[in-house]
Amino acid sequence: MQPSPAYDADVVILGAGCAGLALAARLATTAPSVRAIAVDVRTRYDDDRSWCFWGDEPAGLEGLTARAWNDWVYQAEAGAAHPHRVDGVAYRYVRAADYYAHCRARIAASEHVELRLGVAAGAVRRDGEALVVSTSAGELRARWVVDTRPRRQRALLFQCFTGVEVDHGGRLDLAALGIGADAVGLMTGMRADASGLGFVYVLPLSHSTALVEWTRFAPHPLRAAEVRAGRDAALADLGVRLGEPGVRVLREEGGVLPMGRVADDVPAPRIPGLVVAGAAGGALRDATGYGFARMQQWADDCAARLARGEAPVGHPPEPFVRRHMDRIFLQALRAHPERSAEYFARMARGVAPERLLRFLTDRARLSDLLAIIASLPLLPFLAQLPDRSRRLAEPLGRRRGDLVGLGARRPRPARAAAIGKPEPLEQVAS
Ligand SMILES: Cc1cc2nc3c(=O)[nH]c(=O)nc-3n(C[C@H](O)[C@H](O)[C@H](O)COP(=O)(O)OP(=O)(O)OC[C@H]3O[C@@H](n4cnc5c(N)ncnc54)[C@H](O)[C@@H]3O)c2cc1C
Secondary structure (H helix, E strand, O other): OOOOOOOOOOEEEEEHHHHHHHHHHHHHHHOOOOEEEEEEEOOOOOOEEEEEOOOOOOOOOOOOEEEEEEEEEOOOOOOOOEEEOOOOOOOOEEEEEHHHHHHHHHHHHHOOEEEOOOEEEEEEEEEOOEEEEEEEOEEEEEEEEEEOOOOOEEEEEEEEEEEEEEEEEOOHHHOOOOOOOOEEEEEEEEEEEEEEEEEEEEEOOOOOOEEEEEEEEEEOOOHHHHHHHHHHHHHHHOOOOOHHHHHHEEEEEEEEEEEEEEEEEEEEEEOEEEEEOOOHHHOOOOOOOOOHHHHHHHHHHHHHHOOOOOOOOOOOOOHHHHHHHHHHHHHHHHHOHHHHHHHHHHHHHHHHHHHHHHHHOOOOOEEEEHHHHHHHHHHHOOOOOOOOOHHHEEEEOOOOOOOOOOOOOOOOOOOOOEEEEEEEOOOOOO
């Protein structure tokens, strides 16, 4: 496909983070006839996060796994650990630095896909057959636009987390979380109270290094200082004091993920040929916040369509049953935050690991759903059948000091703010 002279590219991709880079790299390697330009406001890529997922490496990302584990553990506040393992399924860890470098190398090797950094995208409008994107570096005209820029969203709950990859010199007391050096602590040291659930997420990376995160599920985004304080307290309980001799912070990551996304604060304009994707386009699973594997699958599908000369697609809508199961679960967590650790512990204890894993990875069968329902107390969940999500949903990032922007160390180009909509929320996962 040759872009007509009226276009700068067949497709312009706004935002080149996880989803935007995935699409650009797929186009670079599989769709030589599609001319694409990806723009991102960032001027460089940092090792700003990591992605975990269950299963095989997505096609095209072979060799990117930095670490994989066969065991993962849930541990309620009472201390009982529930180890899970499913034969043949690994929990994989991909570093952002490796992912960014991998995708960028593929883009750099292609002659038809271009990545432009330090370019802030603004509004998109239609002009005859073309879509026109205003950017800090002038206008771009394209047949199609895929917008992966983060958007402010309203959600039932917010997963607020901050973590450190730390060289702890062997101090980290993994046994206190009920895990060994070869297992992931998925939700350990759970603490539930009237304001929500907190838990420790630990990835032991070597005998002396680990990624340790403190996560809170809360009805509104929490202040960064509050979550950092929780992280430091959790680390101290595990024998690691940041700043103490022999303890070295290697990098930090954190963010706020909406759980049970109800609406965007500023809905994306409905313009034919414009598709919203990535976390902003519904890539993250409501009940978990996982989305990496989904974004890779979407990039495959979207690149294949573009290669056939067809319009790009967004993420498929959640199937009815999954959407409602997730909503009921999140409403129950909101209604009874003090019982949330109990709910997770019941599922971890009462549902076979392979069933729970199928549920978490979007492959649940009816029997899996029934097993999950059977593990939970009936009445609090029955009370959540009416859909109250629109009334309950809170906006992301309204209050000063919210976790929005946590870990953002990127310079914002001076003109980005002037360009305007939608407002860039660097480092906010969605
Ligand atoms: C710290 C962290 C850890 C996570 N861990 C996991 C995990 O283990 N597993 C998992 O499945 N999911 C995880 N997630 C959730 C999700 O997978 C990530 O947030 C993912 O990066 C979302 O991809 P995205 O492309 O939608 O957004 P991003 O990766 O955030 O990319 C959006 C891009 O848009 C750019 N941008 C913003 N405004 C503009 C503008 N005006 N013009 C141009 N560009 C702009 C940004 O610079 C950014 O590069 C994590 C999220 C975070 C924050």
